[in-house]
Amino acid sequence: MTTATKQEAFDAVVVGSGAGGGFAAMGLAEAGMRVLLLERGRSFEPARDFPMNHPDWELRPRAFRDTEITTGDASIVLEEGALLDQRYAHLGSSSRPGEVPKPRSRREPFRYERVFGLGGTTLHYQGEAHRFPEHAFRPASLYGLGVDWPVSYADLAPHYERAEHVLGVAGDPANPFKPPRGPFPTPAHRLSYASQRIATAATNLGWTLLPNSLALPTRSVDGRRPCQRSGGCAQGCIFGAKSSVDLTAIRRAERTGRLQVQTESRVLALEMGHGGRVEGVVYRRAKSIFRARARVTLLAMGAVETPRLLLANRSASQPNGIANSSGLVGRFLLETLLAEVTVRFDERIDAYKGPPIDSRIWNFSRPSRDGSVRSGYVLGVSGTLGGFHGPLSHALLLPGLGRAHKDAMRSHFGTIVTLFGIAEQEPRAGNRVTLANTKDSDGVPLVRVESGHSDADLLALDAMLERVKELARASGTAEMLRQATTYDVPAASHVGGTCRMGTDPGTSVVTAYGRSHDVPNLFIVDASVLPGQGAGDSPSLSIQALALRTAEHIVALARRQEL
Ligand SMILES: Cc1cc2nc3c(=O)[nH]c(=O)nc-3n(C[C@H](O)[C@H](O)[C@H](O)COP(=O)(O)OP(=O)(O)OC[C@H]3O[C@@H](n4cnc5c(N)ncnc54)[C@H](O)[C@@H]3O)c2cc1C
Ligand code: SF4
Numbered sequence: 001m002t003t004a005t006k007q008e009a010f011d012a013v014v015v016g017s018g019a020g021g022g023f024a025a026m027g028l029a030e031a032g033m034r035v036l037l038l039e040r041g042r043s044f045e046p047a048r049d050f051p052m053n054h055p056d057w058e059l060r061p062r063a064f065r066d067t068e069i070t071t072g073d074a075s076i077v078l079e080e081g082a083l084l085d086q087r088y089a090h091l092g093s094s095s096r097p098g099e100v101p102k103p104r105s106r107r108e109p110f111r112y113e114r115v116f117g118l119g120g121t122t123l124h125y126q127g128e129a130h131r132f133p134e135h136a137f138r139p140a141s142l143y144g145l146g147v148d149w150p151v152s153y154a155d156l157a158p159h160y161e162r163a164e165h166v167l168g169v170a171g172d173p174a175n176p177f178k179p180p181r182g183p184f185p186t187p188a189h190r191l192s193y194a195s196q197r198i199a200t201a202a203t204n205l206g207w208t209l210l211p212n213s214l215a216l217p218t219r220s221v222d223g224r225r226p227c228q229r230s231g232g233c234a235q236g237c238i239f240g241a242k243s244s245v246d247l248t249a250i251r252r253a254e255r256t257g258r259l260q261v262q263t264e265s266r267v268l269a270l271e272m273g274h275g276g277r278v279e280g281v282v283y284r285r286a287k288s289i290f291r292a293r294a295r296v297t298l299l300a301m302g303a304v305e306t307p308r309l310l311l312a313n314r315s316a317s318q319p320n321g322i323a324n325s326s327g328l329v330g331r332f333l334l335e336t337l338l339a340e341v342t343v344r345f346d347e348r349i350d351a352y353k354g355p356p357i358d359s360r361i362w363n364f365s366r367p368s369r370d371g372s373v374r375s376g377y378v379l380g381v382s383g384t385l386g387g388f389h390g391p392l393s394h395a396l397l398l399p400g401l402g403r404a405h406k407d408a409m410r411s412h413f414g415t416i417v418t419l420f421g422i423a424e425q426e427p428r429a430g431n432r433v434t435l436a437n438t439k440d441s442d443g444v445p446l447v448r449v450e451s452g453h454s455d456a457d458l459l460a461l462d463a464m465l466e467r468v469k470e471l472a473r474a475s476g477t478a479e480m481l482r483q484a485t486t487y488d489v490p491a492a493s494h495v496g497g498t499c500r501m502g503t504d505p506g507t508s509v510v511t512a513y514g515r516s517h518d519v520p521n522l523f524i525v526d527a528s529v530l531p532g533q534g535a536g537d538s539p540s541l542s543i544q545a546l547a548l549r550t551a552e553h554i555v556a557l558a559r560r561q562e563l
Contacts (some may be wrong), residue, residue, distance in 0.1 A: 005127075010036040010260075011558065013281055014292040015267045015309075018120015020526035021300030022245030023163065026253040027551025035259045036292055038283055040266040040301075043246060044123060050236030058392035064115045064123055075304065075446055077436045081107025082452030084488060091339070091461055091487035093103040097218050098481060104488050108436050110335075110449040113493045114302055119246030121302070121493075122540060126233045127242050127355045129169040131160045131543045132534030134179050135366050136376065139216030139424070139532055143367045145374045145456060146427045146532050150503045150512035151546075153179060156228060159545035159552075166252065167243040168221030169541075171213030177362035180418035186217040189227070196383045196415045199359070201474035207363045212380070215243035215541075216355050222251070231384055239544065249544075265290070268442055270313050270322055270522075278322075278522045279515050284442060293561055294437050296554055298514075300305060300526040300547070303333070307433045307449050307498040307528060309553070323516040323524075324497070328509050330433040334497035334533050337375070339464040339485040340420035342386030344412060351383030351417035352390065354484045358383075364421075364467065365535045376458035376535025377423035386418035386482065416481065419471050421464030422494070423470040424533040426456040434497055451490065452545040461487050494539050496530035514550040521563055 011033035013026045044063055047053065053059040083106055092101030097125045134153040139145040157179075164185055171184035186213040193201065199209040208488045216227040216237075227241045240247055253259040265285045273279035280293035300304045307330040311321040321329060363381040388394055391413060398408040425431075431452065435445040453461070465485060472480060486492075502508025505517035514529050516522040525547040527539055534542060556561045 008257050010292065011039065011293040012033050012036070012296045012298060012554065013292050014042070014298045014300060016120060016300035016302065016305070016526060017118050017245065017250060017261070018300060018302060019122050019299070019540040019543040020547040022119065022146065022249040024298050024300060024525040024551045025102055025259055025546040026166070026249035027548045028257040028554065029253040029256045029557040031551065033258065033555065035253070036294065037116050037259060037261045038249070038265045038267055038281065038292070039261065039263045041118065041263065043118035043263050044236065046236060046238050046240040050238045052230065052232045052235050052238045056392065057235065058390050062124070064117050071492070075308065076112060076440065077446050077448050078109040078111060079448065080400060081109055081490065082450070083490070085453070085458060088462060088487055088495055090413065091465060091485045093489045095385055095485040096482065097342070098399065101483070107452070110451055111490045111492060111535050112304055112449070112489065112495060113258060114304075118250065118261065119244040123236055123246070124234055125244070125540060128169070128357055129164065129167060129213050129215040129260050130537035131364055132537050132542050133177065136424070136532060136537070139535070143369050143374055145367070147502070149531050150501055156542070156545045156549065159548040160541060162539055162548055163544040165252065166248050167215040168187035168217030168219070169213055169215050169254060170218040170227070172211050175210055175362065177365055178209070186219045186221065189214060189216070189218060189229070189355055189358055192351060192383065194349040194351035194383060195359035197349055198381050198387060198417070198419070198471065198475050201471055201476070202361055205470065205474050209359050209361050209381070212355070212360045214357055215242060216241060218301065222248070227355065231352050231354060231356050231389065233356050235488040245382040265547045266442065267309065268444060269348065270309070272318070272322065278519055278520055295558070296523065298523045298525050298550070300524070302526055303495040303498045303528040304433055304449070306526055308435070308444070310499070311435050312445050323509060323518045323522060324340065325518050326506055326509060328429070328500070328507070330498050331429045332427040332497040332500050333431040333433055333449065334427060334492045334495065334530065335431070335486070335490060335492040336424045337423040337425050337457055337460055337486055338420060338491055339461050339468060340385060340418050341465070341468050341472055341483045342388065342481045343472045344417045344479045344481055345415045345417070345476070346478045347419060348414040350414045351381070352388070352414070354383065354385045356382055366539070367558060373459050373463045374456045375423040375426065377421045377460055377464050378536035379419065379421045379464070382418045382420060386416065386419055388416045393452070419468040421468055422536050423460035423464055424535050426454045427497055427532065437538050450514065452469060453487070458487070459520045461485050494533060496527035496539060496540065498525050499528035500531045501529045502531065513553040514546065515553070523550055523554065
């Protein structure tokens with residue numbers, strides 16, 4: 001390996017270009033700062049790299065498959081999950097249609113879904129763009145779950161609005177479960193036929209099914225094509241319509257001329273200087289090691305890699321790692337609480353036509369203090385979540401051989417939909433990321449992830465599974481093909497909490513502006529800062545709004561010479 005120092009002086013270096021890093025880089029560059037954005041993965045070209053341009057797209061590996069932790073570069077030591085509470089054995093998952101869930105004693109190994117690439121996990125995400133509801137910022141005071149945030153909905157509202165405009169979010173402002181707001185930048189998607197069917201059942205149950213708010217613009221934004229309703233967001237949008245961060249915030253930042261993006265550059269260490277400040281970062285690109293220096297460093301590697309880097313940078317003066325005087329780096333990991341049923345109708349509903357998650361039911365987002373369930377949760381309808389999408393996935397998943405298989409294809413194709421719920425997990429210090437004894441090829445320690453369920457989590461999973469089954473029955477479905485929950489099979493797509501924000505340096509890692517309590521020129525702008533999960537809503541828009549708020553704060557500090 002050779003070592004070199006990047007000579008240009010940057011005002012800021014941002015590490016990681018996903019939901020948080022991309023938006024922070026944009027916020028800083030648009031405000032006049034010179035920014036270096038270092039991204040471990042490569043950049044993707046939608047028309048060239050994503051598989052849906054080919055008829056056999058369902059058989060092709062996803063473009064970013066090798067960058068996902070489950071299949072490619074493993075950062076987590078795979079080991080058995082937590083012991084399962086057998087009182088909830090009925091929540092067990094089946095993996096194939098018609099299969100009875102197997103009894104297990106432990107959870108499967110922790111499975112973290114993320115992408116290394118310019119745009120981070122937003123390359124893979126389904127574009128749900130949710131403002132967290134007001135109550136989700138005060139869950140401890142209002143219904144006794146977790147901690148209150150050091151920021152309120154009102155603090156974030158202007159940043160939510162800015163992020164929505166950058167993304168061209170499509171939505172309907174008439175959502176009685178959310179704070180009043182102005183129009184969305186682009187009109188809401190029309191409901192798919194499947195969602196219309198399920199809306200009627202929801203109404204009969206006294207619930208309200210509403211169009212989802214999505215970063216899949218219904219009109220052209222910044223010269224990009226509007227969403228073509230192909231349902232392929234998780235494979236990568238071949239039309240470049242999905243508002244992943246590479247096509248939105250990073251492009252805008254590049255237009256300022258003040259952002260330098262460097263892909264395939266993995267940051268390995270932070271360099272500490274006098275006065276407990278970060279002087280810069282050390283990174284590897286191909287076979288060379290580089291150093292980059294900046295006045296301020298922002299970490300945005302996601303809720304596993306950010307604590308990993310901080311914990312791995314131990315020294316005599318910082319025996320617990322960087323920014324970890326509280327001992328909380330890596331703790332209070334929040335994973336995804338998900339329960340779903342995949343069901344079949346007796347007729348075609350063609351749920352695969354339209355955005356992957358085009359509707360949501362928010363009736364259960366606000367728990368009551370007297371209720372048994374203390375986690376807010378949100379139900380949804382998806383044509384693709386259960387694994388059935390186009391003809392080939394049906395052919396692979398449906399049972400039978402020869403004529404029986406052909407008959408199953410004829411009777412099942414276009415009749416299947418998945419009803420699901422996502423809940424807020426109770427934050428607990430014991431759910432955490434720690435360093436393992438083994439190292440990867442760059443010499444960085446792997447991590448162990450310990451994540452189990454509290455009583456509140458199990459009650460929420462149970463309640464969601466019951467509700468989605470209720471919804472399926474009320475919709476007149478013919479058959480339940482499979483159920484899956486994260487009780488036994490983790491599917492951690494919404495991960496956060498490992499460097500949480502707060503006002504007290506004893507109980508949090510960063511301030512309400514993402515600034516380390518210990519290191520004055522170190523900021524964190526990814527999912528790790530989230531103290532909670534928004535009562536079941538999806539996190540990216542909140543990560544993006546918080547990153548914009550942090551960027552604005554850094555600019556103000558720099559102007560006052562306080563960095
Ligand atoms: C299948 C799926 C669907 C989802 N759907 C939605 C949705 O519809 N709506 C929603 O709000 N959320 C969704 N999410 C969650 C959402 O994608 C994440 O919450 C969000 O992207 C997290 O943002 P982040 O900035 O913390 O991390 P990421 O977006 O993961 O970005 C981290 C970046 O850091 C880079 N990096 C890591 N280590 C290093 C290093 N050492 N040096 C340099 N770079 C590094 C990575 O390559 C990556 O680009 C989904 C997630 C998945 C997996
Ligand atoms: S649903 Fe829309 S945004 Fe998603 S992949 Fe298809 S065209 Fe692209």
